[in-house]
Amino acid sequence: MAYIQSFRAAETVTGSCHLLHLKKGPKILIDCGYFQGRDEMRILEPFDFDPKQVDILLITHAHLDHIGRIPKLVKEGFDGRVIALRATMDLAEVILIDSAKIAEEDYKSALKKAKRSGQEKSLRPPVYSIDDAKAVFDLSIQYACYNKAIQLVPGVKVSFRNAGHILGSATIQIEFTEEGLSKSVVFSGDLGSRKDLIMPAPSFVKRADALYIESTYGDRDHRCLQETVDEFKESIINTLENQGNVLIPSFAIERTQEILLILKQMYYNKELPVCKVFLDSPMAIRATQIYTNYHGELNASANKQLLRDGAIFNFPYLQYSLKDKDSMLINKEESGCIIIAGSGMCTGGRILHHFKHRLWDPRNSILFVGYQVLGTQGRQMIDGIESIQLYHENIRVNAKIHMINGFSAHADQSDLLAWMEEFEKLDKVFLIHGEPDKQAIFTKAIKERLHNPVHIVKYSEKIYI
Numbered sequence: 001m002a003y004i005q006s007f008r009a010a011e012t013v014t015g016s017c018h019l020l021h022l023k024k025g026p027k028i029l030i031d032c033g034y035f036q037g038r039d040e041m042r043i044l045e046p047f048d049f050d051p052k053q054v055d056i057l058l059i060t061h062a063h064l065d066h067i068g069r070i071p072k073l074v075k076e077g078f079d080g081r082v083i084a085l086r087a088t089m090d091l092a093e094v095i096l097i098d099s100a101k102i103a104e105e106d107y108k109s110a111l112k113k114a115k116r117s118g119q120e121k122s123l124r125p126p127v128y129s130i131d132d133a134k135a136v137f138d139l140s141i142q143y144a145c146y147n148k149a150i151q152l153v154p155g156v157k158v159s160f161r162n163a164g165h166i167l168g169s170a171t172i173q174i175e176f177t178e179e180g181l182s183k184s185v186v187f188s189g190d191l192g193s194r195k196d197l198i199m200p201a202p203s204f205v206k207r208a209d210a211l212y213i214e215s216t217y218g219d220r221d222h223r224c225l226q227e228t229v230d231e232f233k234e235s236i237i238n239t240l241e242n243q244g245n246v247l248i249p250s251f252a253i254e255r256t257q258e259i260l261l262i263l264k265q266m267y268y269n270k271e272l273p274v275c276k277v278f279l280d281s282p283m284a285i286r287a288t289q290i291y292t293n294y295h296g297e298l299n300a301s302a303n304k305q306l307l308r309d310g311a312i313f314n315f316p317y318l319q320y321s322l323k324d325k326d327s328m329l330i331n332k333e334e335s336g337c338i339i340i341a342g343s344g345m346c347t348g349g350r351i352l353h354h355f356k357h358r359l360w361d362p363r364n365s366i367l368f369v370g371y372q373v374l375g376t377q378g379r380q381m382i383d384g385i386e387s388i389q390l391y392h393e394n395i396r397v398n399a400k401i402h403m404i405n406g407f408s409a410h411a412d413q414s415d416l417l418a419w420m421e422e423f424e425k426l427d428k429v430f431l432i433h434g435e436p437d438k439q440a441i442f443t444k445a446i447k448e449r450l451h452n453p454v455h456i457v458k459y460s461e462k463i464y465i
């Protein structure tokens with residue numbers, strides 16, 4: 001009998017990795033993600049399966065917590081076929097190679113210091129190199145199209161549907177026949193909200209004998225998107241009018257493009273004070289270009305910008321800081337800047353040097369526009385830490401800290417339930433990609449509204465289909 005094992009994103013939100021063992025047929029891995037926050041060190045643990053034995057890797061989308069362990073998978077012997085949307089692979093290339101580059105550079109400079117103090121032995125090299133990341137794109141890659149089934153082997157097919165989460169994101173349905181019975185397993189991937197600034201609403205699936213659904217926000221509904229956008233605009237306008245600067249730690253994919261879209265709309269609506277907007281992240285600049293390349297997969301409101309002036313995201317105040325020297329030049333600006341830089345959770349990247357120069361000044365604002373995992377510097381600031389250590393300096397946190405809740409690339413409870421209601425036949429529901437307390441609330445909501453059996457998937461347990 002076929003079964004699935006989840007090697008993380010089981011009772012957690014990161015490290016997504018699910019292995020489908022068919023009785024006869026290929027071994028199919030769905031996602032192979034990185035760990036973040038408290039679980040980060042798990043990356044050092046070996047895989048719970050032999051990467052050489054995996055035949056096919058299906059990728060739901062290009063977020064690091066779904067693709068970040070693929071270079072490690074390849075390094076340890078995976079040589080099978082990869083299937084994903086073309087946009088996903090374009091984004092994955094940027095994310096994996098850039099993150100490997102950053103890790104290598106950080107390691108080199110840390111090694112230099114460690115050698116001086118004689119502590120180089122305690123230093124851990126990056127988990128994968130730039131070459132390891134590049135090797136992923138030498139694999140046999142097959143590009144999927146939404147709503148067109150791919151025959152993997154006779155009797156086993158896979159379909160990708162738009163999950164509305166980020167560009168290229170997909171819900172994956174695997175259909176197979178076993179002992180004369182046809183079965184359908186669906187992995188929701190990360191699902192988007194029905195109302196998103198850039199992405200269309202998620203597409204529906206008709207049938208699932210087993211639905212593996214994400215439950216990140218299964219316990220609640222997001223606040224109204226318009227309220228969120230209004231709060232964001234107000235914080236920007238107030239800071240700029242008070243001669244301050246706005247720092248926005250942002251994720252390279254999706255959130256950055258949403259922020260740019262809002263700023264562009266503010267510009268054309270004459271709501272944005274005269275300012276300089278710096279997109280100070282090579283990764284986000286490249287991702288923004290990829291979003292533009294696949295504009296046909298974005299929603300009507302994003303495409304409206306294209307009709308306005310021939311660009312989705314560009315507007316006259318926006319400058320791209322690709323090189324390090326461009327990033328450093330921003331430090332000379334006294335006031336009137338909006339700086340969008342990574343990393344989204346302030347665990348590294350250029351946002352840190354902007355913090356060093358601007359956190360102490362009460363005229364400035366830090367706008368958090370994304371979830372900050374426990375244990376990250378971003379989360380500490382939201383929780384009210386008075387000073388942080390940066391580049392061996394103690395920096396006081398005097399800038400105003402705003403956590404703008406409500407931006408989310410994830411479906412909330414109402415979105416998830418409404419999506420599930422569209423199934424014509426839905427049997428068992430399995431919860432993944434969520435924290436246990438939230439999953440308990442979501443379980444109750446599903447049972448009350450849909451009356452399906454629900455199971456919270458545990459790490460490595462075998463679920464027979």
Ligand SMILES: [Zn+2]
Pocket residue numbers: 061063165190
């Ligand atoms: Zn995601």
